[in-house]
Amino acid sequence: MRDKAFANRLRRELPGWAGRGWLAPGGQAAILDEAEARAARGLNLIPIALAVIGALTLGAGVILFFAANWAEMPKITKLIVLFGSMWIAYAIAARGLSASAGASRAIAHAMLLLGVILFGANIQLIAQIYHIDAHYPNGVLLWTLGALAIVWLAPSQPVAVAGLALATLWSGMEILDFNIATHWWFLAVWASFLPPILRGGWKWATGAALLALFVWCFMMTLSRDFRDQTLFLLQIYVLLCVALHLAGLAMRGHGRLAPLSTTVARTSLIGALFTAHFFIYVWVFELPLWNYGSFDPESWTRGASASAGQIALVAVFGLAALGLILERYRRVAAARSRRDMAGMALAAMAAVLMIANPFLPGVYGDTVFMYVAINGAVFAALIWMIAHGYRTGERFQVYCAFLAYGGGLIALYFMSFWSLMNRSLFVMGGGAVLVAGVYILERQRRSAAPASTETA
Amino acid sequence: MLKKYRIPLIALVAVLQTAALFAMVAAKQHTLATGTPIVLETEPIDPRSLFRGDYVRLNYAISSLDYADVEGDNDFKRHDRVYVMLRKGEEFWDAVSIHHEKPVHGPESVIIRGEARYSGVWIGGENRGGINIRYGIENYFVPEGEGMALERPAEGEVVSILVAVDDSGTAGIKGVLVNGELRYEESLF
Numbered sequence: 001m002r003d004k005a006f007a008n009r010l011r012r013e014l015p016g017w018a019g020r021g022w023l024a025p026g027g028q029a030a031i032l033d034e035a036e037a038r039a040a041r042g043l044n045l046i047p048i049a050l051a052v053i054g055a056l057t058l059g060a061g062v063i064l065f066f067a068a069n070w071a072e073m074p075k076i077t078k079l080i081v082l083f084g085s086m087w088i089a090y091a092i093a094a095r096g097l098s099a100s101a102g103a104s105r106a107i108a109h110a111m112l113l114l115g116v117i118l119f120g121a122n123i124q125l126i127a128q129i130y131h132i133d134a135h136y137p138n139g140v141l142l143w144t145l146g147a148l149a150i151v152w153l154a155p156s157q158p159v160a161v162a163g164l165a166l167a168t169l170w171s172g173m174e175i176l177d178f179n180i181a182t183h184w185w186f187l188a189v190w191a192s193f194l195p196p197i198l199r200g201g202w203k204w205a206t207g208a209a210l211l212a213l214f215v216w217c218f219m220m221t222l223s224r225d226f227r228d229q230t231l232f233l234l235q236i237y238v239l240l241c242v243a244l245h246l247a248g249l250a251m252r253g254h255g256r257l258a259p260l261s262t263t264v265a266r267t268s269l270i271g272a273l274f275t276a277h278f279f280i281y282v283w284v285f286e287l288p289l290w291n292y293g294s295f296d297p298e299s300w301t302r303g304a305s306a307s308a309g310q311i312a313l314v315a316v317f318g319l320a321a322l323g324l325i326l327e328r329y330r331r332v333a334a335a336r337s338r339r340d341m342a343g344m345a346l347a348a349m350a351a352v353l354m355i356a357n358p359f360l361p362g363v364y365g366d367t368v369f370m371y372v373a374i375n376g377a378v379f380a381a382l383i384w385m386i387a388h389g390y391r392t393g394e395r396f397q398v399y400c401a402f403l404a405y406g407g408g409l410i411a412l413y414f415m416s417f418w419s420l421m422n423r424s425l426f427v428m429g430g431g432a433v434l435v436a437g438v439y440i441l442e443r444q445r446r447s448a449a450p451a452s453t454e455t456a
Numbered sequence: 457m458l459k460k461y462r463i464p465l466i467a468l469v470a471v472l473q474t475a476a477l478f479a480m481v482a483a484k485q486h487t488l489a490t491g492t493p494i495v496l497e498t499e500p501i502d503p504r505s506l507f508r509g510d511y512v513r514l515n516y517a518i519s520s521l522d523y524a525d526v527e528g529d530n531d532f533k534r535h536d537r538v539y540v541m542l543r544k545g546e547e548f549w550d551a552v553s554i555h556h557e558k559p560v561h562g563p564e565s566v567i568i569r570g571e572a573r574y575s576g577v578w579i580g581g582e583n584r585g586g587i588n589i590r591y592g593i594e595n596y597f598v599p600e601g602e603g604m605a606l607e608r609p610a611e612g613e614v615v616s617i618l619v620a621v622d623d624s625g626t627a628g629i630k631g632v633l634v635n636g637e638l639r640y641e642e643s644l645f
Contacts, residue, residue, distance in 0.1 A: 076645040083477070087470055094466040112466075119473045126477055128511075130484045131629045131642065133595040135571075146473050153465040178535075 007035040051110030052158050059117030063124070075129055082122045089115035097154065112156045116163070119146040137173035144170055144189060151196050160197055160205035164190070164212040172219050181223040186216050201256065203263045210244065210267040214274075231284050232310040234275055235354045239317035241272035242347065246324035266396055273404040276378045280411040285371045311358045318355035325351060339391070343384045350377035379408065379430065383437060485644055487628040491620030492566050495633065497548040498617050511597040514617060518542065518551045518568075519594075522586040528553035532587050536572040539625060540589065541565050548616065554587065558625060569625030593619055593627045598640075 014028045023031075062085065073081075089111045096108025120143040126132065127139060147163030150156055171186035190212060197205045217237045221230055248264030251257040278284055325348045332340035357370055382405045389397035409427060497517040518540060523530040532538060532554075539558045542549040543565045552565070561567055570589040596617070618631040618638070631641040 074645065075643070079645075083474055086473065090466050090470045094463040097462050097466075115470070119477075122473075122477050123480070126480050128597040130481055131593075131596055132480060132484050133592045142476060146469075146476070149469045149472060150466075153469055154462060 004039040007032070007039045010035050047106040048109060048158075051106045052113060055110040055114040055117065055158075059114055059121065062118060063121045078125070078129060082118070082125060086115055086118040086122060089118055093154070109156050109158050112150055112154060113158045113162060116143075116147045116150055116159050119143065120166070135178075137170050137178070140166055140170040140173060141189075148189070148192055151193060155196050155200055157200065157202040157205050160193055160202060161208040164193055164205070164208045167193070168212045168215050171216050175216075175219045175223055179223065182220060183216075190216070198257070198260070201259045203260060206260045206263045207267045210264065210271065214241070214267075214271040218275075229307060229310060230278075231286070232307075232314060232358055234278050234284060235357065236310065236313045236317055237275040238272055239314065239321045239351065239354060241268045241275060242351070243317055243321040243324055244268035245272060246321070246328055249328070250324065269397065269400055273382075273400055277404060277407055277411065279371075279374050279378055280408055282371065285368075314358055315355060318351055322348060322351045322355070339388065343381075343388055346377065346380055346384055350374070350381065353377060379405070382408070383434060387437060481644075484628055487622045487626050488620045488630055488642060491622040491626075491628065491630075493630060494542060494544070494549040494566055494619050494621060495547070496617050496619055498615060511595045514594050514596060516591070516593075516617070517548065518589070519591075520586065520588050521551055521554060524585070526551050526554050528555045528559075530554075530585070532556075532572045532575055534572055534574055538570045538572050538587065538589050540568050540570060542568055542621075554589075566621050567625050568619075568621050568627050591627050593617070593629050596629055596632065596640075 010032060014023070014031060017023055018028045093108045093111035093115060096104040096111060099105070099108075120140075123139050123143055127134075144163055144166040147159050147166055150159045151163055167186060167189045170189075171183045174180045174183045174185075190209065193205070193209060196202075197209060214237070217233070217240075221233045221237075245265050245268035248261050248266075248268055251261040251264060325344055329341060329344035329348065332344060353370070353373055357374075360370065382401045385397055385401035386405070389395065389401065409430070412427065413423060498514045521540070526540075528541075536556070539555045540551050541553045541555070541559060541561055543552050544550075549566065553559070558567055558569075568591055570591040573588040573590050575585075575587050613634050614636075616633045616636070617629060618633055619627050620630045621627045629642060632639045
C-alpha cells in the first residue's frame with residue numbers, strides 16, 4: 001500500500017520536476033513505470049494474506065466444531081472427517097504448488113497452513129475422543145514437529161511462522177505450567193526452523209523466529225526459580241539483542257543474508273529496548289523501596305545474585321556484542337563520523353558495565369551505583385538513537401527510541417525508588433538536556449541545509 | 457530438487473502425520489483391550505479445555521495418598537515416576553503400597569503407573585506427609601453441557617470410573633459408572 005501511495009505521489013510531483021529540467025528526457029516515464037511495477041508487486045501479497053486469514057478462520061471453526069464433542073456423529077465418521085480434511089488440504093496444496101500462477105500458490109500456502117492447523121486439531125480431538133490425558137505440552141510438541149516437517153519438505157513461510165508460534169507455546173507450557181525454568185529443548189526445535197528460513201530468505205519468518213526467541217527468554221524470567229536473578233537474565237537478553245542488532249546491520253553487505261538484514265536489525269532493536277526498559281524497576285536490582293520519606297527496611301536485600309551459568313552467558317553475549325560494537329566503531333571511525341563514533345563508544349561502555357556487573361559484590365552501595373550507571377547509559381543511548389535516526393532518516397529507529405524514552409519516563413514517575421522531589425529534578429534535568437539537544441541538532445541542520453530547501 | 461518431488465514430499469508429510477495420529481489411538485486401544493478392569497472411587501469437577509471442549513476432571517481416592525496409610529517408599533519428589541499397588545476392596549480398588557520401581561505382584565493386585573505431582577497432601581483438612589499422583593486418567597471428555605450431570609449427580613447417585621490397567625501400568629478410562637451401572641462406555645469406533 002505504501003508503494004502505491006509512493007507511485008501516486010510521484011505521478012503528481014514528476015511533471016513539476018520535469019518542468020524544472022531536473023529529469024533526463026524519458027526519465028519521467030521510466031521512474032513511473034518502475035514505481036507502478038513495485039506497487040503491483042506489493043498488491044500480490046494481498047491474495048496470500050487473505051488466503052492465510054481464510055485458512056486460520058476455517059481452522060478455528062473446525063477446532064470449535066469438534067470441541068463441541070457433537071455426540072450425534074459416530075467416532076468413525078469423526079475420524080474420517082478429521083483425516084480426510086487434512087489430506088484434502090494437503091492435496092490442494094500440492095496441486096497449487098505445482099502450478100505457476102500467483103493466486104494458486106497463495107492458496108497452496110494457505111492450504112499447507114490449514115493442513116497443519118487440522119493436524120493440530122486432530123491431535124487434540126483424538127485425545128478428546130479417546131480420553132488421552134498425557135503430559136499435555138507433548139501434544140503441542142507433536143503439532144510443532146508436524147509443522148517443522150512441512151517447513152523442511154514443502155517450504156512454506158506461513159507454516160514456519162505458525163510452527164515457531166507453536167514451539168513457543170510448547171516451551172511456555174513447560175516453563176510456566178511445569179516449572180522447567182531453563183527449557184533448553186526449545187532451542188533445538190527453534191534452531192531446526194532456521195535453515196529453511198535462511199535458505200528461503202523469509203522476512204516474516206525471520207522476524208517470527210527472533211520474536212519467539214525473545215518471548216522464550218522472557219518466559220524464563222517469569223519462572224520462580226530465577227526470582228532474585230532477573231537482573232542478570234535481562235542483561236543477557238539485552239546483550240544478545242544488541243549483538244543480533246549489530247549482526248543484522250552487518251548482514252547488509254552479505255549476499256543471500258542481505259534481504260533479511262532490516263528484519264533482524266529491527267526485531268532485535270525492539271527486543272533490546274523492551275528488555276532494557278525493565279532496568280528502570282528497582283525490584284530488578286533487588287534494591288530497597290522508597291516508602292513515604294524513608295527506605296522501607298522490609299524491602300532491603302543484598303542485591304541481585306547471578307549463577308555461574310548466567311555469568312558465563314553474560315560474558316559470552318557481552319563479548320559478542322562488544323566485538324560487533326568495536327567492529328562497527330572501526331568502520332564509522334574510517335568514515336570519520338564523530339557522532340557515530342560517540343554512539344558506539346556509549347554502547348561499548350554499557351556492554352563493559354554489564355559484563356563487569358556480575359563480578360561486583362552484591363551490596364547495597366554497588367547495586368545503587370549500577371542501577372544509576374546502567375539506566376544512565378540506556379537513556380543516553382535512547383537520546384543518541386533519536387538524534388542518529390533523525391539525521392540518517394531512519395524513522396523506525398526514531399519512533400522506537402521515542403516510545404522507549406516515553407515508557408521509561410512514565411515508569412520512572414510511578415516507581416517508588418525515590419521521593420517525588422528527586423524524581424521531579426531528575427525528569428526536569430532529562431527534559432532540559434533533550435530540548436537543548438534538539439535545539440543544537442536543528443541549528444546544525446539549518447546551517448547544513450541549502451538556502452533553496454529553507455525557502456521551500 | 458525439492459520442487460521436482462514436491463507432491464511426493466507433501467504426501468510423505470501427510471502419511472507421517474496420519475501415522476502419528478494412528479499411533480496415539482493404537483496405544484490407547486492396546487491399554488483398553490489388554491488391561492485389567494478395575495473400578496476407582498472419584499470426585500468429578502467440570503472445567504473446559506480450549507481445544508477439546510467440556511471435560512470432567514476426575515480426582516480419585518488414589519490420587520492423594522498419605523505415606524502413613526500405605527506401605528513402600530516414602531521419599532518421592534516432584535515429577536518422579538510412581539508405581540502404586542492396588543487391591544480390590546469392598547466396592548472400589550484401593551492403594552496398598554507405593555514404589556519407585558515396579559514391584560512383583562500376585563493375581564489379586566494390579567500395578568498402576570503415575571507421576572508425582574507434588575508431595576505433602578491435604579487430607580481431612582490437615583497437611584500430612586504424602587504424595588499427589590497423576591495417572592493420565594484425570595480427564596474425561598463429554599459432549600457440550602453434559603459435564604454438569606457427572607459433576608453434580610442427582611441425590612443418591614454415586615459416580616465411579618471403570619479403568620483398564622495394562623501390564624506396563626498404563627491406565628485408560630473404559631467407562632463411567634453411576635451407582636455401579638455403566639453410563640458411558642468407550643469403544644474404538
